[in-house]
Amino acid sequence: MVSTSIDSNLMTMVTTSIDTNPTVKKKSTGRQKIEIKKIEKNDTLQVTFSKRRAGLFKKASELCILTGAQIAIFVKSPANRMHVFGHPDANVLIERYLQEKNNDNVSLPMPPKNEFNQRYEEFLREFEAENKRNYEMIVSSGGNDHGLGYDVCIDAMGVEELENYLRHYTPLPSGYSPLKRPLTEYLRYGVINLDKPANPSSHEVVAWIKRILRVEKTGHSGTLDPKVTGNLIVCIDRATRLVKSQQGAGKEYVCVARLHDGVKDVAKVARALEALTGAVFQRPPLISAVKRQLRIRTIYESKLLEYDAEKHLVVFWISCEAGTYVRTLCVHLGLILGVGGHMQELRRVRSGIMGEKDNMVSMHDVMDGQWVFDNYRDESYLRRVVMPLEVLLTSYKRLVVKDSAVNAVCYGAKLMIPGLLRFENGIENGEEVVLMTTKGEAIALGIAEMTTAVMATCDHGVVAKIKRVVMDRDTYPRKWGLGPTASTKKKLISEGKLSKHGKPNEKTPAEWLRNVVLPTGGDSVVASLAAAPVVEKTVTTESVKVDSEKEKKKKQKGVEEAEVTDTPVASKKRKAEEVKDEVEVIAPRELQCESFIAKVK
Numbered sequence: 001m002v003s004t005s006i007d008s009n010l011m012t013m014v015t016t017s018i019d020t021n022p023t024v025k026k027k028s029t030g031r032q033k034i035e036i037k038k039i040e041k042n043d044t045l046q047v048t049f050s051k052r053r054a055g056l057f058k059k060a061s062e063l064c065i066l067t068g069a070q071i072a073i074f075v076k077s078p079a080n081r082m083h084v085f086g087h088p089d090a091n092v093l094i095e096r097y098l099q100e101k102n103n104d105n106v107s108l109p110m111p112p113k114n115e116f117n118q119r120y121e122e123f124l125r126e127f128e129a130e131n132k133r134n135y136e137m138i139v140s141s142g143g144n145d146h147g148l149g150y151d152v153c154i155d156a157m158g159v160e161e162l163e164n165y166l167r168h169y170t171p172l173p174s175g176y177s178p179l180k181r182p183l184t185e186y187l188r189y190g191v192i193n194l195d196k197p198a199n200p201s202s203h204e205v206v207a208w209i210k211r212i213l214r215v216e217k218t219g220h221s222g223t224l225d226p227k228v229t230g231n232l233i234v235c236i237d238r239a240t241r242l243v244k245s246q247q248g249a250g251k252e253y254v255c256v257a258r259l260h261d262g263v264k265d266v267a268k269v270a271r272a273l274e275a276l277t278g279a280v281f282q283r284p285p286l287i288s289a290v291k292r293q294l295r296i297r298t299i300y301e302s303k304l305l306e307y308d309a310e311k312h313l314v315v316f317w318i319s320c321e322a323g324t325y326v327r328t329l330c331v332h333l334g335l336i337l338g339v340g341g342h343m344q345e346l347r348r349v350r351s352g353i354m355g356e357k358d359n360m361v362s363m364h365d366v367m368d369g370q371w372v373f374d375n376y377r378d379e380s381y382l383r384r385v386v387m388p389l390e391v392l393l394t395s396y397k398r399l400v401v402k403d404s405a406v407n408a409v410c411y412g413a414k415l416m417i418p419g420l421l422r423f424e425n426g427i428e429n430g431e432e433v434v435l436m437t438t439k440g441e442a443i444a445l446g447i448a449e450m451t452t453a454v455m456a457t458c459d460h461g462v463v464a465k466i467k468r469v470v471m472d473r474d475t476y477p478r479k480w481g482l483g484p485t486a487s488t489k490k491k492l493i494s495e496g497k498l499s500k501h502g503k504p505n506e507k508t509p510a511e512w513l514r515n516v517v518l519p520t521g522g523d524s525v526v527a528s529l530a531a532a533p534v535v536e537k538t539v540t541t542e543s544v545k546v547d548s549e550k551e552k553k554k555k556q557k558g559v560e561e562a563e564v565t566d567t568p569v570a571s572k573k574r575k576a577e578e579v580k581d582e583v584e585v586i587a588p589r590e591l592q593c594e595s596f597i598a599k600v601k
Contacts, residue, residue: 053077057085072097172403174476177439178388183379187215188237189470190386193354195362196224196232208363209234212370221246222322222351230348231356239389241470245445246392249352250300252319256346257330259312261339270304272336273316277302282328297324313344353395361385389470390442396434397424399464401443404479409435409443410471415463420455423463427452433464437476444469488512 053075060071064087072093073085084090176182181189196205202223210218219240221233230253235243263269277299284292298321306315314333318326327343334341349356369382401409405419415435427433427448435443446464455463481490492498497507504513 053083057083060085061087172476174403175406175437175439175441178390178441179383181388183373183382186383186388187213187386189239189389190236191239191242191389191392192234192236192366192386193358193360194232194234194366195356195360196229197363198227198229201226202232205232205363206234209236209366212367219243221249222251222348224348225346228346228348230346231351231354231360232348233351233354233392235389236386238470238472239392241468242389242392242445245468246352248322250319250350251322251324251348251352252317252350252355253326254305254315254317254347254349255326255330256344257314257316257333257341258344259314259334259337259339259341262309262312263337263339264309266304266307266309269307269314269337272333273302273304273314275336276329276332280329280332282325284325285327288325295323297321299324299329314341317349319350353392358391359384359387390436390440393434393442393445396432396445397427399423399427399433399435399446399448400438401435403438403476406437406443406471406476407474407478408480409466410469410473410475412466412469414449414465415446417455417458417460417463420463423452423455425452427455432467435464435466441471443471 056073056075060073063069064071069087070093071085071087072090074090075083075085077083086093176185178189192209194205194209196202200208202220206218206220213236215236217237217240219235221235221243224230224232233246235246279296279298281294282297283294284290286292299318300321301319303317304314305317307313318329320326326346330341330343354360365385369385372378372381399415399420400422401415402419402421405413405415408419409415421438427450429448429451431448433446433448435446437443444466445468446466448464449462450458450464454461481487489498489502492508492512493500493502497505497509497512499505
C-alpha cells in the first residue's frame, strides 16, 4: 500500500464537463461510473491507492506529461530499499516542500521531453538490474521463491491486474531477446538470406560460409542448380533444425525461356503458360541428381512478363510447389506451342517466407562483416548480415510459454495448460505452431492438441506435443522437481532409502510408504505394504496324474520314430510326467494383495 500526498499547487486535477441539465438518475445498487472533478478542499487532497512500484512510477510519469505536474514519490520496499521518483528533480521538490508557503508559487522549468524520456529509460534499466540482483540474492541464499515475484505484493491485485501481470511477467533473468543475444549466441541462432551467385553449387556456398564465420554447422533450405542465382536461405548451427520446415515451403522464380522457333501471337504464349497452372506431371531432367520417376507438382500461379518475338525469348514469373523443375516446365511450354523450347536463365526470388527484399545479402557482405569484426571489433555489420532464426517462424501461430516451463519443453516434455501463458486466436487441432518465451525466443515447433476455444476454457491437459526443439537445453534453469514430495524423494534416494529409480526397498521409512502411492501395476501395493510381515502358507494337495501326450500321430509315411531317452528334452518331459504330491506355496506378493484388499474393505 502506497500513500501519496499531492499539494494543490503542484498537481492539476483532470476535470470533466458536467451536464447542467437537470435529469433524474436511476437508482442502482451496482457499479456506476465515477464522476471525476476537482477536489475543492485543500485538506482532502490526499489520494490513497494500491499499486506496484513500477506501475506507480509509470502512472506518475504519465500524469507529469499529461498535466505538467511536478511529483516526487518515495517508496520503501520490504527489503528496506528506498526507491525515488521525481519530476523534474526529487531534490528540488523536497527543498520546495520544506520551504515556507510564500515560496510555493515558484515555477520550475520543465526539462525537454527527450531528456525526460532518456531519464525514464535509465530508471527502467536500473529497475531491471535491481530485479536481477534480487533474484541472484535469493538463489545464493537458498531461498524458496522459485520465481514467484521477489517483493511484489499480489494479494491486493484485482482479477484484471493479475491477468495483465501474468501475461507480461518474465521472472527468470535467463535467455535473451533475439536481437540482443551475445554475438556468439546470435550466430548460433542465425540465418542468412543469401543471394547465391552463378556457377558454384549450393553445397559449395554453404561450406564457404561455414569456413568464413567459423561455425560448427550450416545448412540450406532448397537446393539451387549451379547456374541458377537468387534466394538461398542459409541456416547456422541451431537454426539448421528449421531447414526442413523451409524446404517444403513454396518457391517463386523468374525464368527466361528460349523457344526454338518464332510465335507471332503473344496471347498464344500467355494462354500456353496459363495452361500449365495447377497440378502437372513432371519427370526430373537428365542432369538432375534425383531418381528420374514421374511425379506430380503444383504450379500455383504464373504471369507472362515479357516476350521478344525476334529473339524467341519468353520471360515469365511462377509461384510453385517445392521440388518443381522449371527446366522441365520450359520444355512443356515449347511442346504446347509446337515449336520446342528450353530454359535459358533462372533466378529464385522467394523461398518460403524470405524474398529478395527481405534483407538479402551477397557473399561479399558475409566476408566483409566477419572481417570488420575481426579487425575493428564492430558487430553492427555482422549483425546486419545475419538475422535471428525467429524471422523464419513469423507465419506460424504462437504459444507463449512460462519461463518455468521452458527447460522442460527443451527436454522433450509436452506443453501442458499450467505452462501456457498466452496463445493466438484461430489455432486448430493438429496445426503446426511455434512455442516461444516471453522474451520472443523460439523454443520449439509443435503440433497443437487443443483449439483456441479449448485452451481458454480448460484448466488441465496437453496443449501441444513437440515436433522439433530449437533452443538448447538448460538455457533456462530447471523448475521441475522442486516440490516438497520431489525434494523428499531426492533426499531418500541420496541416502539409499529408495532405489535409484525411486522405488522402495528394505530401508524405506514407513511414513513414506503410507503417504506415497506409486503408479498402478503392482508397485503401489508393494510400496504401501512392503513393511508388512511376510507370512508363508503351505497347502498340501493330492497328486495329479498327467496323461502323457508322447504318442502322437505318426508321419504320413507311417514310420515310427524311436524315442530318444538320453537327451535333455526327453528327460525334462519325463520329469513333467512323473507328478507326485505338490506343495503349493503362496507368494508373499499374493498375501500382500489379499491383505491390501481386506484393508481397503
